[in-house]
Amino acid sequence: MEVAPPGVNINVPHSARIYDYWLGGKDNFAVDRAVGEAIIKAIPAMRYMAGENRKFVHRAARDLVAKEGIRQFLDIGTGIPTRPNLHEVAQRIAPETRVVYVDNDPIVLVHARALMISTEEGRSEYISADIRQPRSILTEPLLTRTLDLTKPVGLTLIAILMLLSDEDNPWSLVDELRDAMPSGSILALTHPTADFNPAEVNQAVAAATSAGMTLVARTREAVQRFFGDWEMLEPGLVPVSAWRPDEPAENPEAAYYWAGVARKP
Numbered sequence: 664m665e666v667a668p669p670g671v672n673i674n675v676p677h678s679a680r681i682y683d684y685w686l687g688g689k690d691n692f693a694v695d696r697a698v699g700e701a702i703i704k705a706i707p708a709m710r711y712m713a714g715e716n717r718k719f720v721h722r723a724a725r726d727l728v729a730k731e732g733i734r735q736f737l738d739i740g741t742g743i744p745t746r747p748n749l750h751e752v753a754q755r756i757a758p759e760t761r762v763v764y765v766d767n768d769p770i771v772l773v774h775a776r777a778l779m780i781s782t783e784e785g786r787s788e789y790i791s792a793d794i795r796q797p798r799s800i801l802t803e804p805l806l807t808r809t810l811d812l813t814k815p816v817g818l819t820l821i822a823i824l825m826l827l828s829d830e831d832n833p834w835s836l837v838d839e840l841r842d843a844m845p846s847g848s849i850l851a852l853t854h855p856t857a858d859f860n861p862a863e864v865n866q867a868v869a870a871a872t873s874a875g876m877t878l879v880a881r882t883r884e885a886v887q888r889f890f891g892d893w894e895m896l897e898p899g900l901v902p903v904s905a906w907r908p909d910e911p912a913e914n915p916e917a918a919y920y921w922a923g924v925a926r927k928p
Protein backbone atom coordinates (compact mmCIF):
# COMPACT_ATOMS: atom_id res chain seq x y z
CA MET A 664 0.00 0.00 0.00
CA GLU A 665 1.18 3.50 -0.78
CA VAL A 666 1.99 5.72 2.19
CA ALA A 667 1.17 9.42 1.97
CA PRO A 668 3.72 11.91 3.28
CA PRO A 669 2.22 14.24 5.93
CA GLY A 670 -0.29 16.70 4.44
CA VAL A 671 -0.39 14.90 1.08
CA ASN A 672 -3.75 13.57 -0.14
CA ILE A 673 -3.18 10.51 -2.30
CA ASN A 674 -6.87 10.06 -3.09
CA VAL A 675 -7.10 12.93 -5.56
CA PRO A 676 -4.78 13.48 -8.54
CA HIS A 677 -2.36 16.42 -8.41
CA SER A 678 -0.72 18.11 -11.38
CA ALA A 679 2.76 18.20 -9.80
CA ARG A 680 2.68 14.42 -9.25
CA ILE A 681 1.24 13.63 -12.68
CA TYR A 682 4.01 15.70 -14.27
CA ASP A 683 6.55 13.88 -12.07
CA TYR A 684 5.15 10.58 -13.39
CA TRP A 685 5.59 11.69 -17.01
CA LEU A 686 9.15 12.77 -16.27
CA GLY A 687 9.98 9.35 -14.79
CA GLY A 688 10.00 10.51 -11.14
CA LYS A 689 8.97 8.53 -8.06
CA ASP A 690 6.82 11.08 -6.27
CA ASN A 691 3.47 10.02 -7.67
CA PHE A 692 0.64 7.79 -6.52
CA ALA A 693 -1.82 5.38 -8.16
CA VAL A 694 -4.43 8.10 -8.62
CA ASP A 695 -1.87 10.34 -10.40
CA ARG A 696 -0.61 7.53 -12.61
CA ALA A 697 -4.19 6.70 -13.64
CA VAL A 698 -4.82 10.27 -14.86
CA GLY A 699 -1.30 10.45 -16.29
CA GLU A 700 -1.98 7.32 -18.32
CA ALA A 701 -5.41 8.56 -19.45
CA ILE A 702 -3.72 11.70 -20.76
CA ILE A 703 -1.00 9.64 -22.47
CA LYS A 704 -3.77 7.62 -24.12
CA ALA A 705 -5.13 10.88 -25.53
CA ILE A 706 -1.70 12.37 -26.31
CA PRO A 707 0.81 9.56 -26.97
CA ALA A 708 3.67 12.13 -27.06
CA MET A 709 2.87 13.49 -23.57
CA ARG A 710 6.13 12.31 -21.99
CA TYR A 711 8.11 13.82 -24.86
CA MET A 712 6.16 17.07 -24.40
CA ALA A 713 6.95 17.21 -20.67
CA GLY A 714 10.62 16.70 -21.54
CA GLU A 715 10.51 19.49 -24.15
CA ASN A 716 8.93 21.78 -21.56
CA ARG A 717 11.76 21.03 -19.10
CA LYS A 718 14.36 21.68 -21.79
CA PHE A 719 12.79 25.09 -22.35
CA VAL A 720 13.23 25.84 -18.63
CA HIS A 721 16.94 25.12 -19.02
CA ARG A 722 17.42 27.14 -22.21
CA ALA A 723 15.40 30.10 -20.94
CA ALA A 724 17.19 30.16 -17.55
CA ARG A 725 20.54 29.95 -19.32
CA ASP A 726 19.75 32.83 -21.69
CA LEU A 727 18.13 35.01 -19.03
CA VAL A 728 21.30 34.79 -16.95
CA ALA A 729 23.94 34.70 -19.69
CA LYS A 730 22.40 37.10 -22.23
CA GLU A 731 19.96 39.26 -20.28
CA GLY A 732 21.93 39.70 -17.06
CA ILE A 733 19.13 38.39 -14.83
CA ARG A 734 20.44 37.50 -11.36
CA GLN A 735 17.17 36.87 -9.51
CA PHE A 736 14.19 34.70 -10.36
CA LEU A 737 10.65 34.29 -9.10
CA ASP A 738 9.46 30.87 -10.25
CA ILE A 739 5.77 30.17 -9.58
CA GLY A 740 4.45 26.63 -10.05
CA THR A 741 7.86 25.07 -9.49
CA GLY A 742 6.87 21.43 -9.31
CA ILE A 743 8.65 18.53 -7.67
CA PRO A 744 12.43 19.05 -7.94
CA THR A 745 13.81 17.69 -11.23
CA ARG A 746 17.50 18.05 -11.91
CA PRO A 747 18.77 20.33 -13.08
CA ASN A 748 16.45 22.72 -11.27
CA LEU A 749 16.28 26.34 -12.34
CA HIS A 750 18.69 27.61 -9.64
CA GLU A 751 21.23 24.96 -10.64
CA VAL A 752 21.19 26.10 -14.28
CA ALA A 753 21.37 29.77 -13.27
CA GLN A 754 23.99 29.44 -10.53
CA ARG A 755 26.24 27.37 -12.78
CA ILE A 756 26.57 30.50 -14.93
CA ALA A 757 26.28 33.15 -12.21
CA PRO A 758 26.71 31.68 -8.71
CA GLU A 759 25.30 34.79 -7.05
CA THR A 760 21.85 34.22 -8.61
CA ARG A 761 18.93 34.13 -6.20
CA VAL A 762 15.77 32.15 -6.80
CA VAL A 763 12.46 32.19 -4.98
CA TYR A 764 10.35 29.14 -5.76
CA VAL A 765 6.59 29.13 -5.18
CA ASP A 766 4.13 26.24 -5.34
CA ASN A 767 0.89 25.41 -3.54
CA ASP A 768 1.14 21.62 -3.58
CA PRO A 769 2.01 19.90 -0.26
CA ILE A 770 4.13 17.31 -2.12
CA VAL A 771 6.37 20.09 -3.44
CA LEU A 772 6.69 21.45 0.09
CA VAL A 773 7.82 17.98 1.23
CA HIS A 774 10.72 18.26 -1.24
CA ALA A 775 11.39 21.97 -0.79
CA ARG A 776 14.65 21.30 1.04
CA ALA A 777 16.10 19.91 -2.19
CA LEU A 778 15.37 23.27 -3.83
CA MET A 779 17.14 25.26 -1.15
CA ILE A 780 20.67 24.01 -1.55
CA SER A 781 22.55 27.11 -2.56
CA THR A 782 26.04 28.07 -3.48
CA GLU A 783 28.07 30.20 -1.10
CA GLU A 784 27.15 33.36 -2.95
CA GLY A 785 23.68 32.58 -4.30
CA ARG A 786 20.52 31.56 -2.55
CA SER A 787 17.26 29.86 -3.27
CA GLU A 788 14.17 29.87 -1.10
CA TYR A 789 10.78 28.21 -1.20
CA ILE A 790 7.38 29.74 -0.44
CA SER A 791 4.24 27.67 -0.13
CA ALA A 792 1.62 29.93 -1.73
CA ASP A 793 -1.04 30.18 -4.41
CA ILE A 794 -0.63 32.18 -7.62
CA ARG A 795 -4.27 33.20 -7.21
CA GLN A 796 -3.08 35.45 -4.37
CA PRO A 797 -0.25 37.38 -6.07
CA ARG A 798 -0.17 40.05 -3.35
CA SER A 799 0.54 37.47 -0.65
CA ILE A 800 3.45 36.12 -2.71
CA LEU A 801 4.89 39.58 -3.45
CA THR A 802 4.72 40.72 0.17
CA GLU A 803 5.93 37.46 1.71
CA PRO A 804 8.95 38.39 3.92
CA LEU A 805 10.98 35.47 2.56
CA LEU A 806 10.57 36.95 -0.92
CA THR A 807 11.33 40.54 0.04
CA ARG A 808 14.40 39.39 1.99
CA THR A 809 15.69 37.31 -0.94
CA LEU A 810 14.82 39.38 -4.01
CA ASP A 811 15.42 43.07 -4.63
CA LEU A 812 12.28 44.19 -6.47
CA THR A 813 14.00 47.38 -7.62
CA LYS A 814 16.27 45.29 -9.84
CA PRO A 815 15.19 43.17 -12.86
CA VAL A 816 13.58 39.85 -12.00
CA GLY A 817 13.13 36.76 -14.16
CA LEU A 818 9.50 35.77 -13.59
CA THR A 819 8.94 32.20 -14.73
CA LEU A 820 5.44 30.75 -15.10
CA ILE A 821 6.23 27.44 -16.72
CA ALA A 822 3.33 25.08 -17.34
CA ILE A 823 1.19 26.46 -14.53
CA LEU A 824 -1.41 28.78 -16.05
CA MET A 825 -3.34 25.93 -17.72
CA LEU A 826 -4.26 24.82 -14.22
CA LEU A 827 -6.27 28.04 -13.73
CA SER A 828 -9.72 28.36 -15.27
CA ASP A 829 -10.84 31.48 -17.12
CA GLU A 830 -13.01 32.22 -14.06
CA ASP A 831 -9.79 32.62 -12.04
CA ASN A 832 -8.85 35.33 -14.57
CA PRO A 833 -5.21 34.27 -14.92
CA TRP A 834 -4.55 37.34 -17.13
CA SER A 835 -5.28 39.76 -14.31
CA LEU A 836 -3.18 37.65 -11.90
CA VAL A 837 -0.23 37.75 -14.31
CA ASP A 838 -0.81 41.51 -14.87
CA GLU A 839 -0.50 42.04 -11.14
CA LEU A 840 2.75 40.08 -11.01
CA ARG A 841 4.15 41.93 -14.04
CA ASP A 842 3.18 45.30 -12.57
CA ALA A 843 5.22 44.54 -9.44
CA MET A 844 8.38 43.97 -11.50
CA PRO A 845 10.79 46.79 -12.38
CA SER A 846 11.80 47.76 -15.90
CA GLY A 847 14.17 45.24 -17.48
CA SER A 848 12.40 42.28 -15.84
CA ILE A 849 11.68 39.25 -17.98
CA LEU A 850 8.65 36.97 -18.14
CA ALA A 851 9.16 33.44 -19.46
CA LEU A 852 6.21 31.11 -19.79
CA THR A 853 4.89 27.99 -21.45
CA HIS A 854 1.28 26.99 -21.91
CA PRO A 855 -0.36 23.93 -23.50
CA THR A 856 -2.55 24.53 -26.53
CA ALA A 857 -5.03 22.70 -28.74
CA ASP A 858 -3.83 24.79 -31.72
CA PHE A 859 -1.63 22.02 -33.18
CA ASN A 860 -3.78 18.96 -32.52
CA PRO A 861 -7.30 19.76 -31.28
CA ALA A 862 -8.51 16.13 -31.26
CA GLU A 863 -5.74 14.81 -28.99
CA VAL A 864 -5.65 17.81 -26.69
CA ASN A 865 -9.40 18.02 -26.26
CA GLN A 866 -9.47 14.33 -25.33
CA ALA A 867 -6.71 14.95 -22.75
CA VAL A 868 -8.61 17.90 -21.30
CA ALA A 869 -11.73 15.72 -21.05
CA ALA A 870 -9.75 12.99 -19.24
CA ALA A 871 -8.38 15.51 -16.73
CA THR A 872 -11.75 17.15 -16.24
CA SER A 873 -13.50 13.86 -15.60
CA ALA A 874 -10.89 13.18 -12.89
CA GLY A 875 -11.92 16.46 -11.24
CA MET A 876 -8.95 18.52 -12.40
CA THR A 877 -8.84 21.94 -14.06
CA LEU A 878 -6.86 21.82 -17.30
CA VAL A 879 -7.32 24.52 -19.91
CA ALA A 880 -5.63 24.52 -23.31
CA ARG A 881 -5.36 28.07 -24.69
CA THR A 882 -4.95 29.58 -28.13
CA ARG A 883 -1.87 31.50 -29.20
CA GLU A 884 -3.82 34.75 -28.92
CA ALA A 885 -4.93 33.95 -25.36
CA VAL A 886 -1.39 33.01 -24.34
CA GLN A 887 0.08 36.14 -25.98
CA ARG A 888 -2.15 38.27 -23.73
CA PHE A 889 -0.23 37.09 -20.65
CA PHE A 890 2.72 39.20 -21.81
CA GLY A 891 0.73 42.48 -21.92
CA ASP A 892 2.81 45.26 -23.45
CA TRP A 893 6.19 43.68 -22.68
CA GLU A 894 8.56 43.30 -25.63
CA MET A 895 8.75 39.76 -26.96
CA LEU A 896 12.34 38.53 -27.30
CA GLU A 897 13.36 36.55 -30.36
CA PRO A 898 11.88 34.28 -31.68
CA GLY A 899 8.56 35.44 -30.15
CA LEU A 900 5.74 33.18 -29.00
CA VAL A 901 6.51 29.87 -30.70
CA PRO A 902 6.04 26.12 -30.19
CA VAL A 903 8.16 25.22 -27.15
CA SER A 904 10.63 23.10 -29.15
CA ALA A 905 11.25 26.05 -31.50
CA TRP A 906 12.32 28.50 -28.78
CA ARG A 907 16.08 28.85 -29.36
CA PRO A 908 16.56 25.08 -29.74
CA ASP A 909 20.02 23.57 -29.24
CA GLU A 910 19.23 21.33 -32.22
CA PRO A 911 16.41 22.34 -34.58
CA ALA A 912 13.39 20.10 -33.86
CA GLU A 913 12.21 18.01 -36.81
CA ASN A 914 8.58 18.88 -36.07
CA PRO A 915 8.31 21.73 -33.54
CA GLU A 916 4.53 21.30 -33.38
CA ALA A 917 4.91 17.78 -31.97
CA ALA A 918 4.97 19.29 -28.45
CA TYR A 919 1.72 21.13 -27.90
CA TYR A 920 2.95 24.08 -25.87
CA TRP A 921 3.39 27.73 -26.71
CA ALA A 922 6.53 29.27 -25.22
CA GLY A 923 7.70 32.85 -25.07
CA VAL A 924 9.96 35.29 -23.26
CA ALA A 925 9.38 39.05 -22.97
CA ARG A 926 11.09 42.05 -21.38
CA LYS A 927 9.47 44.91 -19.47
CA PRO A 928 10.25 48.19 -21.24
Ligand SMILES: C[S@@+](CC[C@H](N)C(=O)[O-])C[C@H]1O[C@@H](n2cnc3c(N)ncnc32)[C@H](O)[C@@H]1O
Pocket residue numbers: 678679682716717720739740741742743765766767768771792793794795820821822823826
Ligand atom coordinates in the same frame (compact mmCIF):
# COMPACT_ATOMS: atom_id res chain seq x y z
C1 LIG B 1 3.02 20.86 -14.54
S1 LIG B 1 3.82 21.41 -13.10
C2 LIG B 1 5.11 22.42 -13.79
C3 LIG B 1 6.42 22.38 -13.01
C4 LIG B 1 7.54 23.26 -13.57
N1 LIG B 1 7.16 24.66 -13.63
C5 LIG B 1 7.96 22.81 -14.94
O1 LIG B 1 7.41 23.32 -15.91
O2 LIG B 1 8.82 21.94 -15.06
C6 LIG B 1 2.69 22.64 -12.48
C7 LIG B 1 2.98 23.10 -11.04
O3 LIG B 1 2.15 24.22 -10.72
C8 LIG B 1 1.69 24.06 -9.37
N2 LIG B 1 0.45 24.82 -9.19
C9 LIG B 1 -0.77 24.51 -9.70
N3 LIG B 1 -1.68 25.42 -9.33
C10 LIG B 1 -1.02 26.34 -8.56
C11 LIG B 1 -1.42 27.50 -7.87
N4 LIG B 1 -2.69 27.91 -7.91
N5 LIG B 1 -0.48 28.22 -7.19
C12 LIG B 1 0.81 27.78 -7.15
N6 LIG B 1 1.25 26.66 -7.79
C13 LIG B 1 0.35 25.95 -8.48
C14 LIG B 1 1.49 22.57 -9.24
O4 LIG B 1 1.47 22.17 -7.89
C15 LIG B 1 2.68 22.03 -10.01
O5 LIG B 1 3.79 21.83 -9.18
